[in-house]
Amino acid sequence: MEFGTGYLHPMDRSYTASPPTKTNDVGVSIGDIGYSTALGPTPNIPRLGAVMRTGQKVTELTFMGMGKGSGRGHTPDLYGERQRQALREMQKANRYDFTTHASVGIQGLSGMDQQGNFSKQNKQKSIEEIERAIHFAADVTGGGSIVMHTGEFFRHMSDAKWNQNEKWKGKFKMFAGEEDKATFRVIDRRTGAVIDSARKNRAVPRPVWLRYNEENKDLWDKHEGKEFQDEKGNWIRPNQYIDYENNLVKDLGKRVPFFDKDADHFKTVNMTWENFEEEAKEMTKFARDHFRNWNKMSDKEKRASHWFDRIERAIDAGKKEEDIKIRADEAYIIAQLETTEATARGWAYQYGGAFDQDVKRLQRLKEAKTFYKKLEDETDPNKKELLKRQARDRITSDLIPPESKYPTEIIEREIQTIKNSMLQSQEAASSQWSQAENTAEQIRHVQSAETYALEESYEGYAQAGIKAMIESDNLEKLHKKGKKRFKKPLALAIENLFPNNFGGHPDELIEVIQGSREKMAETLKLQGMNASEAVKKAEKHIYATFDTAHMNMWWKHWQGDQDKTFAENKGEFDKWYLEKIEMLAKDNIVGHLHLVDNYGYDDEHLAPGEGNTPVMQALKIFKKHGFDGDIIVEPGADFDVDTSGQQSLLKTWKLLGSPIYGVGSGSGGGRGWGDLSHGYSGQIQPPYFTIRPYAPSEDWSLWSGVPLE
Known part of the structure; x- marks a missing residue:
């Protein structure tokens, strides 16, 4: 009998304790960790076979191409029936699962192009890419997540809603002075094209409109600053707009400029961003007044209203008065357009007066x-x-x-x-x-790029979610007939991407998921589905993919305390990070995980534990709240700085503290993945044999191997 060979059997006794540095209390085993692989440019079927033998049970197939596939940019349609059949058989024979990552070229479904305009064609192109991935998943993987990236539109951080929260107010900034230099795109919703950008640091000259106030001295003194009734029977209160005949102005488009008698010219003012914030509140009040009295207005009055398109859409969508809101960036562009309109009208009167x-x-x-x-x-x-x-x-x-x-x-x-x-x-x-x-x-169709983009995105995700639901239901029916494999429902898994675009922040990710689910449920109800069933379907087929490293990239925008050390500031950031994880885990938002690391600056795809992302703490929180979706390690850096990308998987197993069963000695305890990693045939020590040129020549030796000398 030979002892201490280093090999154990499953029934061998081994009374060993894990060192205190081990973290295998997360509730995650080796079998729970999957691996991501990009398809192309190598022969992928044989390569996937090799990937499957690494030891994990799940691999995420990532399509790098978009549109027509190429050698380096594979798309789902590059894989014909024979390749798909091979993939199905590989899963079945190995009791293995694939998940799907739609084209990495998709960044949201708002339809935004590189110039910041919004195009229905761009949006449809992205939806078609998702549908291709859904078809592939239904045909090959037997269901599961179809991952896609967010990135609905560019937005600044200083003015974001989540950056106004008292606890973390102002903790994020894109660049120095952002709060004063931010710009906001405003579009014409008829075309999706950008009209102009509202800039916080640029004042806009505009006429001072005639009002019933102290500046209008003669009228103010006449009525002693009290309410009075105009000749049409309208009661005019202080600070309301009036015309030159002292009648109430009910439509902002009918306002007239104030003539300064002392200066002998029409008065103007440079409107700052703060002025436009107040102007937006006033415009909101006018718009809500029109919404409230819409049925009493004539068709001519409706068409002349600044808010015609906005109110018509709100009525069609069943919205309420409080849903009508004008933003400061919209007020900014409206002011510019009003000046342009007034100039054109002035020249029209000049040319056509006689x-x-x-x-x-x-x-x-x-x-x-x-x-x-x-x-x-x-x-x-x-x-x-x-x-x-x-x-x-x-x-x-x-x-x-x-x-x-x-x-x-x-x-x-x-x-x-x-x-x-x-x-x-x-x-x-x-x-x-x-x-x-x-x-x-154009004024009637002015809309903030943010609100327009979100409307388009919700509609797009809802459309894709319904497609996933239909394919999933069909797949389940075929499975019951024994014709197809069905492991779990097909679902859109919308991934948080980079901090500079909407959807990268956890609060925004929640907003995207909830808004898309609501739109999908609303669409299903219009198609005749029961309300509660529609909500359940939306939750089942739309959820989030959470990427730990993408979230950690917010660190570079963190406004730390200069009097604190790097470690202290990073500790405070991690506190924010884990607080947001807790929120995501509680709200039933996340159904798919990408376990990746970095140092908070760029998406380097380090193996978990190799950077400064609180990966393990995040994983613990998700598992605490019952997360049971796929957990995928996305390799990247290890392809360049280590022996292979699969080292990312081994490093993750090591981080989790998972032991190697069947390797060890009866008295020394089991060995960990760290003992095997980078070792020769599973051993850290050098091999016990040598080969040429180090071994002596056997040409002049006896049959026993003893040299003649």
Whole structure:
């Protein structure tokens, strides 16, 4: 019998205790940890076979391509029936699972392009990529998560709602001075194109509107600052808008500028961001007044309202008065557009003001021409010269002697002058009126990029979620008939990505998941589904993928205390990090985990435990709240700095403190993955044999191996 060989059997006794540094109290075993692999450019079926033999039970298949596939950018449609059949058989034979990661080129479903505009075509392209991944998952993996990235739109951090929370207020900043230099895109919702960016550090000149206030001294003194009734019966209170006839202005588009008699000009003011925040509140009040009285307004009044499109959409969506809200960035752009509209209207009046008089004058000249023509025709030719008049040039009459012409010639020249003037007026004035009306219509469709993007995203995720639900139901039916494998429902797993785009913050991730679920449930109810069933379906088929490393990248934006050490500031950040994890875990938001590490600056994809992300604490919190989804390690750095990407998996097992069963000695206890990692044939010590060129030559040795010398 040989003792101490280093090999144990499952039934061998081994009374050993884990060292205090081990963390295998998380409730996660080796079998719970999966591995992510990007498809392409190698022959992937054989490679996946090798990956499966690493020891994990789950592999996430990540598609790097988008649109038409290529060697380096594989898409689901690159895998034909034979490849798919091979993948299905590999899972079945090895009792193995695959999950799916849709194209990494997807960053949200708002349809935002690189210029910040929003395109329905871009949105549809991303939805189609998700649908391809759903079809692939239904055909190959037997269900499970379909991961996709968020990134709905660019947003600043200083003004984000979550950055106003008392406990963590102002703890994040994208760059120094962001709170004063932030910009906000505002779009025309008819096209999704950006109108302009509202800039916090740029004041906008705008007319001071006429109000019933102390600045309007004559009217204020007349009524002693008290309410009064205008000639139309409306009660006017202090600070309300009025026109030049002292009547109440009910529509912001009808406001008139205040004329300063002392300065002898219309008064203007430079509007700061704080002014626009107040203006937004005032606009919100007007919009809600219109919403409340919408059914009492005529069609003409509705069409003229700044809030026509906003109110019509709110009514169609069944929203309430309190849902109507104008933002400061929208007020900023509306103010600019109002100035543009007013300029166009001013020129329109300038060009077209005398047009009616010109028409009347032209008619009189034509009548005069008819009269003089008849007179000239009936006059004796010898006396006809007496009818001539002096025709002077309007501009050079004092410098050039006048010509003598017949009345009809003078009148004809005047007719042509008026016709040219009328042509100029009608072209210039009509184009200016068109521009003014176009600007007014654009004002009616102004919307913050943030609210527009979220509406588009919720609708897109809901559409994809319903697709996943339908495919999942069909897959389950085929499974019951013995035709397909079904392990769990197909579901969208929306992943938090980088801090600079919406969806990267945990509060935003919750907002995206809840908003998408609500939209999906609402759509299903419209299709006839029971309300409670619709809510359950939405929760089952839409949830979040939480990436521990992406969350840790918020560290680079953390505004720490300069009087504290790095470790103290990082400790405070980790406290915030884990508090947010607790919130995510409690709210039934997360159904899929990516276990990755970094140092909080870039997405380097270190193995868990290799950076400064509180991976283990986060995992404990999720397991404490009953998380039972897939846990995937995403390798990256180890492909370049270690022997292979699969070292990330071994390092994770080591971090979890999982022992190697069947390797050890009867008295020394089991050996850990750290004892095997980077060792030769599972041993840290050098091998007990040598090979050439270190071994002596066997050419001059006996059969027993003893050298002749």
